[in-house]
Amino acid sequence: MKKNTYGSFEEYFEKATGNKPYPYQKKLATSETPDVLNVPTGAGKTEAAILGLWLWKRLNGNAPRKLVYCLPMRVLVEQTKARVELWLKKLGLDNRIGVELLMGGSDVEIQKLLPDKEYIIVGTQDMLVSGALNRAYGNSPTNWPIIFGFLNNDCMWIMDEVQIMENALPTAIQLARMRDEFKTYGAHKTVLMSATINQDWLETVDSPRDSLSIYNFDMKKDSNESLEKRNKAQKTLFKAPITLQRRYGKEEASKILKLHKPGTPTAVIVNTVERAQYLYETLSKMTNTECKLMHSRFRAHERKALNEYVSKLGENDDVIIIATQVLEAGIDVSFQTLVTELAPWSSMVQRFGRCNRRGNLNDAKAYWINLDQKYHAPYGTSENAYSEKQLEKLEKKSISPHALPNVNEQKFFDAILRKRDILNLFDTASDLSGNHTDVSKFVRSMEQQLNVDVFWRENADEGKSFHRVVRDEICSVKIDSLKGFLQKKNSHGYIWDHVDGRWKKIRPSEMLQGHTIMLDSKNAAGYSDEYGWYPDNNDEVKMIGTIQQDQSPDSYDADPTSKSVRPVTLEAHTGHVIRETNKLTKNIIEIDGDTRKMLQIAATYHDIGKVHCIFQGTMRNGLVGEYDQKTVWAKSQKNTKHKIRGFRHEAVSALAYLEQKDQTKYELRDLVAYLIMAHHGKVRMSLRRFSRKNQDGGKYLLGIKTDGDYLPEFSCKYVNISKSRIDTGIGDMGREEDRPSWVERTLTLLEQYGPFRLAYLEALIRRSDWLASEKETAGEYK
Numbered sequence: 093m094k095k096n097t098y099g100s101f102e103e104y105f106e107k108a109t110g111n112k113p114y115p116y117q118k119k120l121a122t123s124e125t126p127d128v129l130n131v132p133t134g135a136g137k138t139e140a141a142i143l144g145l146w147l148w149k150r151l152n153g154n155a156p157r158k159l160v161y162c163l164p165m166r167v168l169v170e171q172t173k174a175r176v177e178l179w180l181k182k183l184g185l186d187n188r189i190g191v192e193l194l195m196g197g198s199d200v201e202i203q204k205l206l207p208d209k210e211y212i213i214v215g216t217q218d219m220l221v222s223g224a225l226n227r228a229y230g231n232s233p234t235n236w237p238i239i240f241g242f243l244n245n246d247c248m249w250i251m252d253e254v255q256i257m258e259n260a261l262p263t264a265i266q267l268a269r270m271r272d273e274f275k276t277y278g279a280h281k282t283v284l285m286s287a288t289i290n291q292d293w294l295e296t297v298d299s300p301r302d303s304l305s306i307y308n309f310d311m312k313k314d315s316n317e318s319l320e321k322r323n324k325a326q327k328t329l330f331k332a333p334i335t336l337q338r339r340y341g342k343e344e345a346s347k348i349l350k351l352h353k354p355g356t357p358t359a360v361i362v363n364t365v366e367r368a369q370y371l372y373e374t375l376s377k378m379t380n381t382e383c384k385l386m387h388s389r390f391r392a393h394e395r396k397a398l399n400e401y402v403s404k405l406g407e408n409d410d411v412i413i414i415a416t417q418v419l420e421a422g423i424d425v426s427f428q429t430l431v432t433e434l435a436p437w438s439s440m441v442q443r444f445g446r447c448n449r450r451g452n453l454n455d456a457k458a459y460w461i462n463l464d465q466k467y468h469a470p471y472g473t474s475e476n477a478y479s480e481k482q483l484e485k486l487e488k489k490s491i492s493p494h495a496l497p498n499v500n501e502q503k504f505f506d507a508i509l510r511k512r513d514i515l516n517l518f519d520t521a522s523d524l525s526g527n528h529t530d531v532s533k534f535v536r537s538m539e540q541q542l543n544v545d546v547f548w549r550e551n552a553d554e555g556k557s558f559h560r561v562v563r564d565e566i567c568s569v570k571i572d573s574l575k576g577f578l579q580k581k582n583s584h585g586y587i588w589d590h591v592d593g594r595w596k597k598i599r600p601s602e603m604l605q606g607h608t609i610m611l612d613s614k615n616a617a618g619y620s621d622e623y624g625w626y627p628d629n630n631d632e633v634k635m636i637g638t639i640q641q642d643q644s645p646d647s648y649d650a651d652p653t654s655k656s657v658r659p660v661t662l663e664a665h666t667g668h669v670i671r672e673t674n675k676l677t678k679n680i681i682e683i684d685g686d687t688r689k690m691l692q693i694a695a696t697y698h699d700i701g702k703v704h705c706i707f708q709g710t711m712r713n714g715l716v717g718e719y720d721q722k723t724v725w726a727k728s729q730k731n732t733k734h735k736i737r738g739f740r741h742e743a744v745s746a747l748a749y750l751e752q753k754d755q756t757k758y759e760l761r762d763l764v765a766y767l768i769m770a771h772h773g774k775v776r777m778s779l780r781r782f783s784r785k786n787q788d789g790g791k792y793l794l795g796i797k798t799d800g801d802y803l804p805e806f807s808c809k810y811v812n813i814s815k816s817r818i819d820t821g822i823g824d825m826g827r828e829e830d831r832p833s834w835v836e837r838t839l840t841l842l843e844q845y846g847p848f849r850l851a852y853l854e855a856l857i858r859r860s861d862w863l864a865s866e867k868e869t870a871g872e873y874k
Contacts, residue, residue, distance in 0.1 A: 098151070101113065101118050101121050101122060101144075101148060102118070104143075104148065104151075104183070105117065105118075105121075105139070105143060105144075107182055107183060108139075108143055108179040108180075108182050108183050109139060109143070109179065109182075113139075113144075114135065114136060114140075114314065114315065114316055114318070114319045115313070115314050115315065115316055116131065116135075116140065116309060116310075116313075116314030116315075117136060117139060117140040117143075117144050118144070119314065120140050120144045120145055120307065121140075121143070121144035121145065121148040121149065122148075124305070125145055125149070125155075125248075125281055125283065126283065126305045126306060126307040127268075127282065127283060127284065127304040127305045127306065128283070128284045128285075128289065128291075128294065128304055128305070128306040128307065129141065129145075129283055129284070129285040129286075129307050130286065130287070130289050130306065130307065130308045130309060131285075131287060131307075131309040132287050132309055132322075132323055132493035132494075133287040133288075133421075133441065133442060133444075133445030133493060134322045134323075134325075134445050134449050134450070134493065135287075135309065135319055135322065135323070135493075136319075137252070137285055137287070138172060138175065138252070141161070141250045141252070141283065141285060142159065142161065142176060142179070142212065142250075143179060145248070145250065145283060146159040146212075146248050146250070147159075147185075147189075147212075150210065155248055155279070155281075156246045156247050156248045156278055156279045156280060156281065157208075157209075157210050157211075157246045157247075157278060158210065158211045158212075158213060158242070158246055158247045158248070159211070159212045159213065159247070159248050159250065160213050160215075160220060160243060160247050160248065160249045160250070161176075161212060161213065161214045161215070161250050161252065162215060162216075162217050162220045162221070162249060162250065162251045162252065162260075162264075163214070163215070163216060163217065163252050163253060164216070164217050164252075164253050164256050164257050164260075164421070165216065165388060165417070165418055165421075166195050166216055166388060166392075166395065166418075166568070167386075167388070167395065167399055167418040167423065168252075168253070168421065168423070169193060169194075169195050169214050169215055169216055170193070170195075170392075170395070170396065170399055171399060171403065171423060171424075172214050173191060173193045173214045176191050176212055176214065177191050180212075188210060189210045189211065189212060190205070190209060190210070190211045190212070191211070191212050191214070192205065192211060192212070192213045192214070193213075193214055193215065194213055194214070194215030194216070194219045194220060194223070195215055195216045195218075195219055195392075195563070201235075202223070202228075202231075202239050202242065202243075203231070203235040203238035203239050203242070203855075203858075203859075204859070204862060205242060206676070206859065207242065207246075207676060207680065207852075207855060207856060207859060208675075208676050208677075208678075208679040208680055213243075217251075217257055217260045217535060217536075218535055218536070218543070218605070218606070220243065221260045221263055221264070221534070221535045222531055222535055222606055223236075223239040223240065223243050224240065224243045224244055224267055225240070225263075225509075225514070225517055225531045225534060225535075226239075226240040226514075226517045226518060226520060226847075226851070227517065227528065227529070227530075227531045227606070228240070229605070229606030230545060230606060230608050232590055232773075233520050233522070233528065233590060233773070234520075234590070234772060234773030234774050235773060236520050236773070237518075237520060237770065237773055237776065237851045237854050237855065238773070238851075238854070238855040238858055238859070240518075240847075240848075240851045241848065241851035241852035241853075241854060241855035242852070242855055244267070244271060244276060244280070244847075244848040244851070244852075245276045245277045245278050245280070245848055245849070245852040246276070246277060246278025246279065246280070246680075246682075247278075247280055247281075248279075248280070248281045248282075248283070249264065249267075249268075249280075249281070249282040249283070250282075250283045250285060251264050251282065251283070251284050251285060252285045252286075253285070253286060253421045253442075254284050254285065254286045254289060254293075255286045255287075255288045255289060255438040255439075255442070255499070256417070256420070256421065256438070256439065256442075258503075258505070258536055258537035259505050259506065259507050259533060259534055259535065259536060259537050260534070260535055260536065261284065261293060261505070262296045262505045262507075262508050262509070263507075263508075263509045263534045263535070264282055264284065265282070265284070265294065265296045265299050265304075266296055266297075266298060266299065266508065266509040266510070267282070267509065267514075268280070268281075268282035268299070269296075269298045269299050270298075270509075270511060270514055270848075271848060273511070273846075274514075274846030274847060274848055274849070275846050275848070275849060276848045276849060276852075277680065277682045277683060277848075277849055277852050278680070278682050284304075286438075287441065287442065287445070287493075288437075288438035288441045288442060288499045289438075289499065290438075290498075290499050290500060290501065290502070290503070291306065292502065293503050296508060297508055297510070298510075298511075311323060311494065321450075321451040322449070322450060322451050322493070323492060323493045323494045324451065324492050324493075324494045324495075325448045325449070325450070325451035325453075325456070325492045325493075326448060326451070326453070326454065326455075326456060326490070326492070327430075327444070327447045327448045327456040327457065327458055327490065327491055327492060328456070328457055328458070328488060328489065328490060328491070329444075329457075329458050329459075329460070329483065329486045329487060329488070329489060329490075329491045330457060330458070330459050330460075330487065330488060331459070331460060331462070331483070331484075331487060332347070332348075332351065332431060332459040332460060332461045332462075333347055334347050334348070334461045334462075335461070335462040335463070335464065336433065336461055336462070336463045336464060336467050337464040337467075339367070339370055340367060340370050340371040340374055341374065342374060342378065344371075345371060345374040345375050345378055346378065348360060348371075348375070348431055349375065349378060349379055349412075351429060351431055351457075351459055352381065352412055352429060353428055353429055354381070354410055355408055355410050356407065356408065356409070356410065356427075356428035356429065357405050357406075357407070357409050357410075357411050357412075357413065357426075357427045357428060357429075358411070358412045358413070358427060358428065358429040358430070358431065359412075359413045359415060359419055359427040359429070359430050359431070359432075359446055359447075360412060360413065360414045360415070360431045360432075361415050361416065361417070361419055361420065361430070361431070361432040361433065361443055361446075362414070362415075362416060362432075362433050363416065363417070363433050363435060363467075363469075363470060363471065364416065364469075364470065365387045365388070365389050365416055365624070365625070367433075368385060368386075368387050368414050368415065368416050369385065369387075369623050369624075369626065371414050372385040372414040372623075373623075375412060375414065379412075381410055381411065381412055382410065382411045382412070383411070383412045383413075383414060384398065384401060384402070384411065384412070384413050384414070385414050385415075385622070385623065385624070386398050386402065386413055386414070386415040386416070386418055386419060387415060387416040387418055387624060388416065388417075388418050388568060389567060389568060389569060389624040389625035390567065390624040390625075391564065391565060391566060391567045391619070391624075391636070392563050392564045392565075392566055393564040393565070393636050394621055394624070396564075402419075402423065402425055403423070403424070403425060405425055405426075405427075407426070407428065407452065407453060413427075417439070419443075419446060420439060420442045420443050420446075421442045421445075423446070424449070425446060425449065426446070426447070426448060426449035426450050426452070426453070427446055427447055427448075427449075427456075428447075428448070428453055428455075428456055428457075429447070429456070429457055429458075429459075430443065430444070430446055430447035430457070430458040430459070431458075431459045431460075431461065432458070432459070432460055432461065433460070433461045433463060434460055434461065434462055434463045434468075434476050434479060434480060434483070435471055435476065435479065436471055436472075436475040436476065436478070436479050436501060437475075437478060437479040437482050437499055437500075437501050438499050438501060439471075439479075440460070440479055440482075440483070441493075441496055441499065443458075444458055444491045444493075444496070445493070447491075458491055460483055462480070463476070475501060478500075478501050479501070482497065505537075506533070506537060507533035507534055509534050513534075514847055515842065515847060516529065517529060517531065517847075518777070518842060518847040518850075518851070519776065519777040519778070520773070520776060520777075521776065521777060521778055522591075530604055530605070532604065532605035532606070535605065536605070542570070542571050542604075542605040543568045543569060543570055543571065543605060544568075544569055544571055544574060544603055544604075544605070544606070544607045544608070544609050545566045545567070545568055545569075545607070545608045545609070546566070546567050546568075546569050546574065546585070546608075546609050546610075546611050547561045547565040547566055547567070547608070547609075547610060547611070548565070548610070548611050548612070548613040548616075548617075548619070548633040548635070549610055549611075549612065549613060550612075550613050550614070550635070551612065552586055552595075552610050552611060552612040552613070552616075553586070553595075553612075554586065554594070554595055554596050554597055555594050555595060555596075556595065558595070558610070561608065561610075562636075564636050565636050566608070567619060567624070567625055568625075569625050571603050571604075571605070573625070573627065574600075574603065574609070575600040575603065576627070577616070577618050577627040578600065578616060579600070580627070581615065581616055581618075583611075583612065583615045583616040584597045584598075584612075584616070585597070585598050585603075585609040585610065585611055585616070586598065586609065586610040586611075587602075587607055587608070587609055587610070588608070595610060611633075613632050613633040613635065614632045617629055617630060617631060617632055617633050618633075619633045621634065651731070651734075651741070651772075652731060653727075653772075653861070653862070653865050654702075654710075654711070654726070654727050654728070654731070655714070655727065655728065655729065655730065655731045656727040656728070656729065656865070656868055656869050657729065657869050657871075658729065658868075658871070659711075659715060659719055659725055659727060659728050659729065660725070660726050660727040660868050661723055661724065661725060661726060662699060662700075662702055662703065662724045662725060662726040662806075662808065663724070663808035663809055663810065664726070664868075664873070665699060665726035665727065665864060665865075665868065666695075666696060666698075666699060666726075666808065666810045666811065667809065667810055668864035668867065668868060668873055669695045669698060669699075669860050669861050669864045670692060670695045670696055670810060671864070672695075672859075672860040672861075672863040672864050672867075673691055673692060673694075673695040673856065673857065673860040674692065676856055676859065676860055676863075677691055677856060680856075683853075686757070686760060687763075687853065690760050690763050690764050690767070690853075691767070691853065691856060691857060693764050694764045694767035694768050694771075694857050695857060695860060695861075696810055696811050697745055697748075697749045697752075697764070697768055697811060698742070698745055698767075698768050698771050698857065698861065699726055699741065699742075699745060700744075700745045700748055700749065700803070700806065700811060700813060701740075701741035701742060701743065701744025701745035701746075701747075701748060701803065702724070702725075702726055702741045702745075703724055703803055703804055703806045703813075704739075704741065704744050704803055704804075705804070706734055706735055706736050706739050706795060707734070707739070707741045707744075708724065708725065709734075709735055710728075710732055710733070710734050710735070711725040711726075711727070711728045712725070712728070713728075713730075713732045714728030714729060714730035714731065714732045715728045715729065715730075716728075716729040716730060724806060724808075727865075727868065734795065736792060736795045737795070738792065738794060738795045739792075739794065739795025739796075740772070740774060740775055740794040740795055742768060742769055742770075742771055742772050742774070742775060743769060743775050743779070743793075743794040743795075743796065744794075744796060744803060744818060745768045745769075746765045746766070746768040746769035747765075747796075747818045747819055747820070747822065748803045748813065748816050748818060749761075749764060749765055749768055750765050750819070750822075751816040751817065751818075751819065752813055752814075752816070762837045762838075762840065762841055763841060763845075763853075765837070766837070766838060766841055766850075766854075767853060767854060767857045768857075769834075770854045770857075770858075771854075771857050771858050771861055772858070773858065775794060776838070776854075777835065777838045777839075777842075778823075778834065778835050778838075779793060779794060779820075779822070779823035779834055793820040793823055794820075796818050796820050797820075798820045800817070801817070801818045801820070802815060802816065802817055802818065803815065803816050803818060822834045
């Protein structure tokens with residue numbers, strides 16, 4: 093790791109941001125990292141966290157290799173990533189530190205990040221927390237363990253805006269404690285951050301509140317003249333002359349329009365997408381002032397343009413932004429006038445922070461709209477009642493950060509992650525009905541309406557091939573809204589079946605948080621570039637021009653990495669993977685010598701199962717041109733199907749390795765076998781689900797004959813194996829004590845290494861294999 097070349101934190105911070113650091117930002121960078129950071133809105137928490145708590149300390153050798161920056165909403169993710177990239181470029185660190193974005197439909201394949209490289213990963217709580225629970229939303233189950241390993245080892249997590257994260261808050265606290273208990277490779281740290289945090293929220297069953305170190309911003313000690321200007325910004329609160337008792341009509345819109353000060357920007361924040369859309373439609377017809385609609389149900393393509401527009405707003409721009417909670421937190425924009433519906437007190441404080449944010453405006457005003465009880469959703473009546481009392485006390489008074497009372501509202505979390513949950517989630521096999529354990533209750537509140545990602549294709553149908561979805565096409569939709577929409581349209585959604593390797597219809601009852609669902613662009617439109625997800629829209633959805641070549645998602649029977657632009661022998665590929673494994677692990681000093689050796693042995697044997705006649709038959713069928721048919725191939729130019737459905741060469745490799753006699757310590761042989769078995773993520777903790785009959789009537793387990801199958805003799809520069817019987821009986825429970833079953837072996841490994849470290853070792857082998865394959869395709873090896 094290269095050392096810090098900056099003389100002082102002040103010099104470094106000013107070069108990155110163009111501004112001198114506030115006193116508290118320097119204090120955080122040069123002292124022990126707290127567990128909780130409680131700092132007012134507009135005080136530069138993002139800079140304090142990324143530049144101070146992580147990057148400065150990383151440059152000085154005192155922080156983990158990766159920063160995972162977790163945010164509650166997509167709009168915050170895109171903006172934060174752009175800021176981070178600019179800071180790194182100014183510091184000359186953009187080639188050293190990777191910046192990756194992880195959100196629904198993201199083009200980033202986080203499983204392909206390099207474990208020995210430094211990264212800042214910015215993402216939504218849905219994607220990051222589900223990934224840390226081994227159920228990464230929007231990703232193939234085969235990739236879950238790699239993401240799980242990367243997000244729980246050698247990482248600092250910063251959870252920003254935790255006041256609106258619901259169950260993700262206790263989940264983050266519990267995960268931090270479990271990393272302590274189960275151990276990780278590399279350091280780990282979790283920091284919880286907010287301008288409106290109640291310390292009572294921090295108590296969990298395994299983590300007493302007093303076990304956390306809390307940094308509370310002190311106006312006298314932590315401020316300076318510039319920051320004090322923000323903290324004491326002039327803005328006055330008034331109750332709007334509206335109580336919402338119906339949908340926004342012309343009367344309500346007219347009153348809101350009168351609150352707008354011509355020649356300045358106004359923000360109107362309402363609590364639901366539907367109300368925002370209706371108010372936007374009504375207001376737009378009543379004024380020549382430009383109106384913009386902003387919410388979370390736009391595709392990334394349209395959302396990016398909206399974000400850029402809002403971020404460039406000036407103090408003299410005559411515009412009205414009608415938005416939902418997406419404008420509530422994290423966006424550095426300042427409005428002369430703020431109009432907001434009643435919401436919980438922590439949300440109101442965040443919304444007030446968008447009014448005269450920098451303290452430069454005179455006569456800034458904020459108005460709050462009271463709500464009839466039937467319009468309190470998505471918030472609770474008791475939460476809003478507490479907030480209403482606070483607002484009544486502040487009528488015609490200052491609502492600068494300095495003047496606001498502390499947050500004392502209560503939160504009740506309805507799902508707490510426990511040790512048994514994380515151990516059960518380590519297994520990524522589906523149940524007998526083809527489903528996986530749902531982790532949505534640990535990611536969001538069970539009372540929150542859950543979301544799926546949708547995208548559109550022309551003539552969407554089952555079994556057809558479509559070009560791969562990219563992030564710009566993805567739109568987040570409430571599951572309940574999608575169900576009602578499809579029922580009304582008498583149409584269907586389609587989901588990728590990872591077992592059968594095809595698109596299939598999905599029933600409404602099967603829709604779960606994290607699913608990515610394909611819709612037909614004509615028969616299931618429901619989207620408008622201007623309004624976003626809009627079930628009443630019947631116009632065909634416009635396709636976005638970012639088209640990739642046809643590429644189906646992965647499936648359990650597929651073996652896409654065995655295709656290459658040029659054939660590769662098994663001997664050559666084995667050598668390449670050994671080389672990449674040694675390079676990757678060389679820089680990960682936390683891995684001990686025995687474990688490093690096991691990784692090398694796993695790399696040596698990982699593809700030995702490709703010697704099997706079924707795999708070699710497939711390779712030879714895929715060769716293009718004249719090649720020696722007797723050569724043992726690891727890759728050929730075409731993807732062709734195996735003669736025996738469900739054949740998994742990695743299972744043959746693992747079982748054949750267990751039959752070989754080498755010098756590996758007995759207690760470590762199971763680790764090597766597991767890393768071999770799991771190196772495609774398709775066979776891991778159990779073998780039961782892949783047992784099936786084939787056309788010849790024979791019984792097979794993972795494509796291996798259960799009544800006697802053999803791997804032929806093979807010898808090369810790196811490995812020598814004798815002809816060996818493949819023991820499929822290892823899939824049976826209740827075997828002899830000296831020949832434990834596969835499940836017994838893997839459960840013992842899980843107990844020995846813990847879920848985080850075992851997944852990380854798994855990820856190292858898989859990443860080494862991918863690196864070798866990528867370089868083979870590019871022709872980088874001589």
